Amino acid sequence: MILHDRQAERVELERLVNGARDGLSGALVLRGAAGIGKTALLDHTVEAAADLQITVVAGVEAEQELGFAALHRLLLPFLGELGGLPAPQRHALETAFGMLAAPAPDRFLVGLAALTLLAGAAAERPLLAVCDDAQWVDRESLEVLAFVGRRLHAERIVLLFGVRDDDTVLASLSGLAELHVGGLPERDALALLTATIDGDLDRVVAARIVAETGGNPLAVREFARGVTAGDQLPFGGPRQLSHRLEARFLSQVRDLGSLTQTVLLVAAADATGDQHLVRQAVTLLVPGSEDAVDAAVEEAERSEHLYGGLRFRHPLIRSAVYGGATRAQRRRVHAALAAVTDPATDADQRAWHLASAAEGPDERVAAELEASAVRARERGGCLAQAALLHRAAELTAIGPRRNARLLAACGAALTAGAPHRAEELLDCLTADLGVPALDAQAMRLRGLLSVMLGRDGAVGLLLDAARILTKIDVEAARDTLLEALDASIVVAGSEEGASTLRVAQAALELPRVSSEPAVADRLLAAQATQVAVGYVPAVPRLSEALAAMRADAAEDGDAARWSLLCMITALDLWDGVALGACAQDYAASARRNGALRALLSALHGLATWELPRGHFAAAEAHFEEYVEVAKAIGTFPHFARPRHVMLHALRGEEAETMAAVAEQIGPGGDRRGGLSVQLARTALTVLHLGYGRYAEAQAAGDVIYEENPPHYGSLVLPDLVEAAVRNNDVAMAERALARLAERATASGTPWALGLLARSRALLADDEALYLEAIERLGSASLTTELARARLLYGEWLRRRRRRSDACDQLRIAYDLFATMGATAFAERTRLELRAGGERARARAVSSSHDLTPQEIRIARLAAGGATNQEIATALFISANTVEYHLRKVFRKLAIRSRRQLGRALPD
Template sequence: MASDGRPAQLRGRAAESRVLQSLISAVTAGDSQVLVLRGEAGVGKTALLGYLVEQASALHVLQIAGVQSDMELAYAGLQQLCAPLMEHLGELPDPQRLALEVAFGRGVGEAPDRFLVGLAVLSLIAAAAQQKPLLCVIDDAQWLDQVTVQTLGFVARRLLAEPIALVFAARDDGAEPLAGLPELTVRGLSDSDARELLDSVLLGGIDPPVRDRIIAETRGNPLALLEVPRNTSATELAGGFWISGSASSPSAIETGYVRRIQALPAPTRRLLLVAAAEPVGDSALFLRAAAALGIPVDALAPAEAAGVIEFGPRMRFRHPLLRSAAYRAADLTDRRAIHRALADATDPDVDPDRRAWHSANAVAGPDDAVAAELESSATRAQGRGGIAAAAAFLERAAILTADADLRGARALAAAQAKRDAAASAAARDLLDLAERGPLSELQRAQVARLRAQMDFVRSRAGEAGAPAVRDTARALLDAARQLEFLDDYASRESYLEAIAALMYAGRLGDPGALTHAAEAALAALAREPELSRAVDYLLKGIAERITRGVSAGSEPLRTGLDHMCVLAAADDRHVLRWMVPAFPILQESAAHELWDPMIVEQLATAAVRAARNAGALATLPRALVYQAGVHLVAGDFRTAATLVAEANTITAATDHSTAVKYHALMLTAWQGDATEAERLIEAAAADGTSRGEGRVLGLTGYAAAVLYNGLGRYEEALAAARTVCEYEDVGFYSWCLYELVEAATRCGDRDAAASALPRLAERAGASGTDWGLGALASAQAMLADDETAEALFTEALERLGRTTITVHQARTHLVYGEWLRRVLRRSDARHHLTQAYDAFVRMGAEAYAERARRELAATGEKVRKQQPSTGGELTAQEAQIARLAGEGLTNQEIGAQLFISTHTVEWHLRKVFAKLGISSRRQLRAMSWAS
């Protein structure tokens, strides 16, 4: 504070101060705010956070700071942030409360999904903010434990209508889960401000050339400038011998800190090392460790006098770089001795994990007892949902294990945990460690499968240096063979993963590779002909479909999918296991091969339900777009768009998901926005080609055929469909045959249409479903002579009318009406064309609606262009909330489903009511989205 009681002003930070003042004003007015201060060490981020806290006298302020040595302890930062708010824990829904209690070690239960924990944190801070606007200040976010920063990044992206501000400070290259949030880059001071600051801390004068060099070397870094008189002698300043031009300011500052600490008495340095090695800052623990070392606490006085550390209820270094400098200033032997003292001083019942971590840092070589402690800590971390922490404990346990057999097992477990924590490079290193020791045959097969799974994910993500999709498929196939006589369930899953990888590779894969993999799977199944599990039937069905044709695989595919539907209704855990990256393509493709919309709908609905119930946000985007596909073919583009938008929102808080992008592409193609659809098609095709993912080329070709048939650009539709049908992509190949027939008949190329029709009959006709038989009858009608066409059109409409596949029903009305107009039955044509036009307008299929309008105009019917239904101009999230409220869900239940706070649901509903001119939830039940 200034001498007159006003908040102190920061030198050279007028612009940044205005941003922070605006943030405080917005939160005080009831708005949510998120800001990430980015900059190098010492540039002034912490000072700006201090200024922010000074300005926030009317707010409830929570403050935490990441500590580098605490990065491996799951939820360490999050627990510290939430500790003052636990009085609101009882206000949370039971699943959220239990998730938070387990995550924080306050309760016992299955490991909660980290995004359910995120929702619980969101609900907790929202509850606290109802009493008083809340400011959460997180310094050194790059040093928070991984699960904490991921959770806070998720919470930051879900804030909307709460009087809450989340403000982070992070290094330029740290805290990646915060990427994409609003940022304020903090740079060094201007030359003039830097000169003033430097002059204010120098007791004597300094030559202008030397001063200018210091300003240039520090790049205006405030901490570097403030430390000049502390870390540099008068002789060095006078002679201009200061920072080497090749050194960065932070490294030079830390070097100066090390020198300052090394100048302190030896007992003082050891006590500083105790404080540096124990990030909690617990004074009682510090005193116990000091006593064990036989060093009086008075020995810390020189460090306090030098402004290095503050001794109080919590030990605090004046700057994080001082902590790391204190640790660096000690040799390895001293560090181990200090960690041993800290381990001995830590209560094994109260904090066994931190004790284990100190013990691990205290040993000089392999130690099976410490490794066992670390393994126990990993189990506890997994029980709290701390995958990253579990991986760190297991990694260290593997390194410290003397027993070679046990070391291999622990390294494999650590690799699996690192993979789950998205640390693929560390996982691969651990697999290398596991393979250097003796492994059982099963363990070697597990290593091979895990390595292949990680490579598959890398290849799909387009990671630099990743193997091609087809190469990962070969590795998965080899793993499946190795597992055959060791773990048949894992083997069959691996066969399915290999087949899925080859389906993704598609036309860009090795010729015959998919058939070869399917034959290998069938040979493995033949060794145990009794099928009893869904995975067995699905593998048999998809393999027979690939090797022996449609009819050969239909029966086991249907049995497998029926089994899945039964299991899905009984237990969400089965559904979540099927939502790993490789399985959805198999489920969806198999159901589409059967032309059975009910199976697709049941499995998609179960996937979304299971992901929502579990709070599994890593899985939920895939489930949402799976369900979006169901609504798309049902003609409910609004709900499909809402689901895709929700998936995109969640993906932004988690990781990249190609599935979201491709379903958005199909939706845009059906909507008929040529400019946007062509842009997405081109980008997706280029992306798929670069990654060797040929299935994407089939999908983009199909999307182009749908788009151009709607626009009446039949030559382009025919060219796209022909390209797609050069390779059979299981799942949507049959649909594209229909596009080919329509485009070819409109272009007058009856030979092309006639050649496609038997292939469509073999697939859709063999399905025995109204969807398949209706689509086939519609295609046959387009090629039939005038005497038989009408009967086929009528059959198609009758069959499709018994399904939920509204898009094909509307398409059939359209082509039937076009045929009726050509045979001069204008009155009958108007009836079907009007049916088509109204349906397309309701859907939002603008290109097909315009095509129907033009045909109606050709019959003499005057039709005004209509805008597609927009649901009262509701946003995607508003429409979703309105639909759920109309279905009778409470605000709390809606918030849990959509991963937003109850207050945000209320805020959205007020906007919904105003836009729709209604006043109660009861009125929502009559709206179309509530059906």
């Protein structure tokens, strides 16, 4: 293939292909206008990569609502190797493709399966996978392939996308490298024009064609042919170029015979590419001999609109043919395609054709679409389910059934993580639904939409929905109230904070469903009691809820929906054992099931658990994985940022802490409510304590004390006691201690009682309390809190002129702080040692031999005995990438085997 110019694009594509030959991978999105040359570049790359394995798929406009259709076509050459996949991945892919009847898999488990399958094929020979016209690829396939592209590293795979400048589609491909393909430079456009025209062309006319087309190669060729044929040169510039090209193609098509035009229209309406099916439909529309149909196909191919296999030379020709037909003509064609489509083997395609053939409301067709939506849901194709239900609603007479189908479509879109699409569907509802159950469902969906999009009003909507559902479906009301509590805890804003109490009161008034409460019932009752009644009365219920969340296999059931509330409960109780166990169990379940959205909550819980234990490197690794997973699944930006703020504060990273605090509290510093706000203020208190700025620390902690939020309101109390004592505000210290004593005593965990003893020691001037704090915090392996207790004890001893004893405590504290990387607290301790007469040199923080967070995660799993495939499954990468990173780990740690990893890695 001869390409004019495109030197920069070809260099980049060649670099990727050569990288695959050398053992690496890469993904690239070629974006640009219709006809600009994306397909030509992709075809050129395919020709240049003849030594690679190649699989190609192109989006088809009529197929874009059929979930996983494009993915199936792309992976078709490799499906014979499905048996080699780990069982969960194999089952996920088989279910998505309708090969297995099983519960709907998570889309990202399908993505991991696709990655593993492609990586296995590439192990034999490098692989080039091409997805052209991605704007017409079904969204499930597109998001799976985008996920694969974001996880590629060392598999010998190149994944290329060709896509028009479509913001929605490009958003699905966010995070992948992009290359914008523009028009040809004037010199190259003229060269293409000269090569296209048979004979000389006036220079003025040639320059006008280049200018009018903006260097668009398809337009240059088509308008050059038009000039050669004596057509009038079009004017208007390149802005509406695609419409002008479609008009030109349509004009050419209308010069063909009527039967040829019918063949083209049927081919344009068909999504399967099945020549036999198209010929059957044409024969049904225009009864006649097979020879006549063959002649019509040959005429279409001679006109260069089609080439082998009834494929269109360019998508604009397909859209021109389909869009240029009347509605009646399109309906007739779809009716014919429905008639010749076998319902036993392709019921979904048949239902879609029937819907396109319908002239108005048709309950029989709507019911078939609804059945197809059920099948789509069972395969995990929630966006396809939403599209099918939306079309079913369009074919349903105005009334409750239509609204019910629209609400079901909206719910499917939300499940698929497409809130903007869900909102469009909600806006199609009639103004007054008039059915309480539907009203409640609409409110609930709007509330969940507001949470996902970070809007105000979510809690109020969910609460109103729950109140309606209380009279209709108590279990649904319970779940809605839990969603409202979850939103009120997570979302910052004064309106949301004021709503939390109303949600809790409604929850306490909810009728009991059965004699044996489910996990959700226990969790709702516990959280509602904490908010509406108080911390101490809630402790028994909170403990019961935690126990239910930790019951055998609870993480694989409905409890997984509420894992965030579970971990918040554990933190509010200062129950480090439960926090760690829940975070580990729910993370493991999320990894097994490919539930990456659920994994985000668990990763945040794991990172939070590691902070009081002094494992800052492990916490950072969990936070970094959070970011990677959020990017891999295309999470909305406000959910894609984990709360690093406490890690920054404990490390003494002032600039990073202050930036995170400003982001979470807001520019005015007066945002109320929400975990992120309370966490930011607590982190600010800790940061100032590390630097010995006690007045500033107290000021930050005072705000939380005065607000007294039901969640995360207790964590700051021991810090506030310390800040107030050091700031000589005994009255504030005593008030904070009284609240802490009440709550810590009710909790009774080693963490709570250790913090209480440490705080009491600051006010009681009692050595025994310091020793109690050290014993309790040490036995619970809470290294960060233990180091702080030893620092405070050492400061107390030095002020009693017991310098030797003080230095003993301060040296231990200093070593602990320096080892974990708490630089501000380490410096505060070092200065205290120096004041006691001991010269302590500042120590550098352990660097883990400069291992990246990803390398640390892989190395820890390998040290624990996990195989490469097990690590790959856990981290949603390929086994090849695991091996690549392990080689780097071995080199950095100067070791040669996995057996040495345990000794070489830091704690």
